[in-house]
Amino acid sequence: MYDMRMRYLAIDFGDKRTGVAMGDDVLRIATPMDVVRTGSAVERERLLMKMIEAEEPDGLVVGVPLGRDGEVGDAAKKIMAYGESIGKRSGVEVHYIDERMTSVVADEQMAMTGLTHKQKKARRDALAAAAILKRFLDQLPG
Numbered sequence: 001m002y003d004m005r006m007r008y009l010a011i012d013f014g015d016k017r018t019g020v021a022m023g024d025d026v027l028r029i030a031t032p033m034d035v036v037r038t039g040s041a042v043e044r045e046r047l048l049m050k051m052i053e054a055e056e057p058d059g060l061v062v063g064v065p066l067g068r069d070g071e072v073g074d075a076a077k078k079i080m081a082y083g084e085s086i087g088k089r090s091g092v093e094v095h096y097i098d099e100r101m102t103s104v105v106a107d108e109q110m111a112m113t114g115l116t117h118k119q120k121k122a123r124r125d126a127l128a129a130a131a132i133l134k135r136f137l138d139q140l141p142g
Contacts, residue, residue: 009033009057010133011048011086012099012125013079018044019125020051021133025140030133032126045086052090060092063099063132070098097136099128 005026012019016039023030036047052060062083064076072080080096087094115123 006058007055008059008061008095008133008136009052009055009092010061010063010129010136011083012063012129012132013044013082014125015039017125018048019127019129020048021126021129022055022057023130023133023137025137025142028134028137028140030130030137032123032130035123035125041082045082045089048086049089052086052092057092060087060090060094061133061136062086062094062096063129064096066098066100095136097132097139099132 005024007022007024010019010021010023010030012021016037018036020033020036021030022033034051036044036051038044038047060083062079064072064079064083066076067073083094083096086092
């Protein structure tokens, strides 16, 4: 018997820090992986491609910063362009999900941890990526 599990790599794009998380559609658990720290779009894409090649996900989940009423503004269009670029380069299907409030979820998860502000900041983006992925996984049928 072979594994029918679909593995997803989630990306929370940021100008300086980009969070990455992994999960699958069977366990539906999203695990924070890493934070890519670079201000260079070219370097960010290179590092993300390296992760995608190593993890071999079946799909990518990209958090999109929709506006208050769900509108797609300039920031969302920019993120969707990054997602399209990564999807084309990797050959992996890209799914977009509303990322509103995921940083708040990440902050709430860290609130009682005893971590310093600097330690929290270092983990926030990977936790936000995990929150984006969890939202996506929760919306899957089954």
